Amino acid sequence: xxxxxxxxxxxxxxxxxxxxxxxxxVARWKTQGHDIIVVPxxxxxETNRLIALAREISPSPDPRELDVIASTGEQVTIGLLAMxxxxxxxxxxxxxxxxxxxxxxxxxxxxxxxxxDDERIRKDLAExxxxxxxxFQGADEDGNITTLGRGxxxxxxxxxxxxxxxxxxxxxxxxxxxxxxxxxxxxxxxxLDTITFEEMLEMAxxxxxxxxxxxxxxxxxxxVKLRVLSSFxxxxxxxxxxxxxxxxMEQPIISGIAFNRDEAKLTVLGVPDRPGIAYQxxxxxxxxxxxxxxxxxxxxxxxxxxxxFTVNRAEYAKALELLKEVVSKMGARGVIGDxxxxxxxxxxxxxxxxxxxxxxxxxxxxxxxxxxxxxSTSEIKISVxxxxxxxxxxxxxxxxxxGLDKGD
Numbered sequence: 001x002x003x004x005x006x007x008x009x010x011x012x013x014x015x016x017x018x019x020x021x022x023x024x025x026v027a028r029w030k031t032q033g034h035d036i037i038v039v040p041x042x043x044x045x046e047t048n049r050l051i052a053l054a055r056e057i058s059p060s061p062d063p064r065e066l067d068v069i070a071s072t073g074e075q076v077t078i079g080l081l082a083m084x085x086x087x088x089x090x091x092x093x094x095x096x097x098x099x100x101x102x103x104x105x106x107x108x109x110x111x112x113x114x115x116x117d118d119e120r121i122r123k124d125l126a127e128x129x130x131x132x133x134x135x136f137q138g139a140d141e142d143g144n145i146t147t148l149g150r151g152x153x154x155x156x157x158x159x160x161x162x163x164x165x166x167x168x169x170x171x172x173x174x175x176x177x178x179x180x181x182x183x184x185x186x187x188x189x190x191x192l193d194t195i196t197f198e199e200m201l202e203m204a205x206x207x208x209x210x211x212x213x214x215x216x217x218x219x220x221x222x223x224v225k226l227r228v229l230s231s232f233x234x235x236x237x238x239x240x241x242x243x244x245x246x247x248x249m250e251q252p253i254i255s256g257i258a259f260n261r262d263e264a265k266l267t268v269l270g271v272p273d274r275p276g277i278a279y280q281x282x283x284x285x286x287x288x289x290x291x292x293x294x295x296x297x298x299x300x301x302x303x304x305x306x307x308x309f310t311v312n313r314a315e316y317a318k319a320l321e322l323l324k325e326v327v328s329k330m331g332a333r334g335v336i337g338d339x340x341x342x343x344x345x346x347x348x349x350x351x352x353x354x355x356x357x358x359x360x361x362x363x364x365x366x367x368x369x370x371x372x373x374x375x376s377t378s379e380i381k382i383s384v385x386x387x388x389x390x391x392x393x394x395x396x397x398x399x400x401x402x403g404l405d406k407g408d
Contacts, residue, residue, distance in 0.1 A: 001033040002167035007157035010044035011174045012231035013077050023084035035125045039135040039157040042073025063108035067147045074134035082132045094132040102138030110149035116163040151212020158215045162222035169224050176230035177239035178210050180404040181257040185395050188405035194240045199255050202381045206258035206345040253350035254402040257395050260343045264316035267308040270333025290315045294376045342391045345383040364401035
């Protein structure tokens with residue numbers, strides 16, 4: 001018998017029929033003797049609907065009141081799911097985050113979990129109940145309802161698994177696992193049986209949408225075994241995300257190709273080549289809450305240099321206007337931008353012990369006439385910025401170059 005936390009996303013509970021199917025799935029696990037905690041999201045589209053309602057009242061809703069409204073979507077789901085489990089003959093109890101006492105900080109709309117009181121849940125499990133806990137929400141020390149922001153239900157599930165020392169946290173989504181890349185771009189993409197936390201963290205940060213990065217960080221920190229499974233298929237083991245183990249020394253050099261379409265590049269031309277110039281450029285950008293990704297400063301020539309960096313495409317116009325002011329103050333030659341770029345990355349822990357990965361990657365792209373504009377590396381990833389029009393070609397080429405279409 002194991003203690004398992006199961007998280008179901010919005011598409012998995014998008015209708016009463018799907019909620020009934022989730023109840024049937026949970027019942028199968030329960031009849032095998034497992035203790036089950038279920039963490040559902042709001043029904044698909046419901047949180048967006050609630051936020052839109054708030055914005056009909058106020059264009060800039062008070063964050064505290066917005067959390068009061070946004071948290072109700074999960075409350076509906078947990079009640080319906082507990083009722084569906086009763087219909088399956090299961091004992092089940094539902095709780096909101098505040099009822100469980102999921103303690104968070106007071107950062108409304110993007111709170112962080114500080115502590116979870118597991119006493120009530122353990123008592124209910126001992127009495128044979130399936131415990132249904134609303135994801136995405138908690139309360140601060142003053143009792144204010146808070147929500148955890150994007151990916152909050154994944155984070156709730158992982159946090160509960162950590163607090164209760166669960167054997168596994170299962171994330172049910174509309175895909176049956178983590179793939180070597182997006183199958184919609186590369187039909188030959190394969191589902192991975194296992195992937196390390198390090199690799200999954202890189203994949204999530206580089207554009208893979210299977211898991212939210214905060215939940216992967218949390219799981220890695222507390223060593224919670226994560227498994228990604230499909231809500232719509234009864235068979236298959238999904239993908240297990242776990243710590244790197246010695247027995248996996250022969251694992252593939254590259255585990256996956258990630259990509260992000262939402263990149264934009266900015267270049268400040270003719271920057272005075274002196275100490276502190278990077279801060280003069282990026283300081284105002286940071287003050288404007290614009291996240292910077294890749295950065296390149298060219299070799300200085302005649303006392304000046306060019307300074308390039310990337311931002312999310314949604315922040316491009318704001319960053320460009322800001323840089324025009326910065327440039328005029330520092331005496332640089334000007335600023336240019338390109339919001340038609342993308343980032344493609346090769347990820348794999350095997351990269352640490354295998355030289356030549358970068359040259360292989362650059363050679364494969366060069367053979368297709370794809371120009372690399374920027375490069376960034378870490379121990380287990382190589383990322384390049386290229387023109388957006390070449391994105392799908394680049395992903396297919398790299399997927400094939402590293403043998404990801406062939407399997408073991």
